[in-house]
Amino acid sequence: MIRESARSLQPLARPRLYEQLVERLLDHMTEQGLGPGDRLPAERELAGLLGVSRASVVQALVALEVQGVIDVRHGDGAVIREVPADRQVLHALRARWHRLREVIEARQALEVRIAALAARRRTDADLVRIDEAVAAMAADVDGGGRGVRGDEQFHAAVTTAAHSGLLGTLMGEISELIRESRIESLSQPGRPAESLAAHRLVVEAIRAQDADAAARTMAEHIDAVSDVALLQDPD
Incomplete structure (x- = not known):
């Protein structure tokens, strides 16, 4: 008999768009060999490259900022503070x-x-x-x-x-x-x-x-x- 409340059979959570964008941006940093002091492309450019709205890009950048991965500075854009070695950032974002x-x-x-x-x-x-x-x-x-x-x-x-x-x-x-x-x-x-x-x-x-x-x-x-x-x- 299958219990209706079995956690293993609960619907899978669909990743939110900003989480997917965060993962893409982390991949970009790694692939391009970026490190502290390097800058990410401007928000508008990122939106065009990723095929999403600028609002979604901003949301992903903010998520990275509060995790200490980047600094978003007025006039300078998104400046990398550190590139995490693993993907604990995504787990932290969901929490x-x-x-x-x-x-x-x-x-x-x-x-x-x-x-x-x-x-x-x-x-x-x-x-x-x-x-x-x-x-x-x-x-x-x-x-x-x-x-x-x-x-x-x-x-x-x-x-x-x-x-x-x-x-x-x-x-x-x-x-x-x-x-x-x-x-x-x-x-x-x-x-x-x-x-x-x-x-x-x-x-x-x-x-x-x-x-x-x-x-x-x-x-x-x-x-x-x-x-x-x-x-x-x-x-």
Whole structure:
């Protein structure tokens, strides 16, 4: 008698397109003898060579970036950091797909509360640090960048302003996982400017010491940035 729940007979998972592209790009690096400091072709060129949309290429590059294989630099394109000797990158990417959902849930639970506390407890010095982070992100985005560093500084400054040791520790423990989702989110077309505008709304609420508004605007911000391509398949 065959048990209906037998795992060995479950449908096979179809590789997502970006996973296939990651594998192709890794093959390209190996075949061409590329190494640290070398550049991959431009996104548009890769899309034409691979016969896919540019959005799919961006998704694959972001996946490689968060795994430390490449750096995507404004004006320089994708620069190789290291070429992995095996294909553990693909296993890590599949695990990351499931982990990302949990990271988003953690952010929704923690950062909304942190924003409310920051509005109640912030000091003038806290506001200076938050404003500096927003200004840094604005300068990067205005220059055509993604604002990743400024975004990270903003959320760190808001967390500090909450003056909660335990919440700060919890955020620190998942900071590297949040960084992955941050890069993924800010790589979406138009997302850096949208995120910057949302940050400014959160700042207004914290400055006014309006805890309800701070919580609401942070919740809306986290919901918006959680709409990432990794949880979809554009092609």
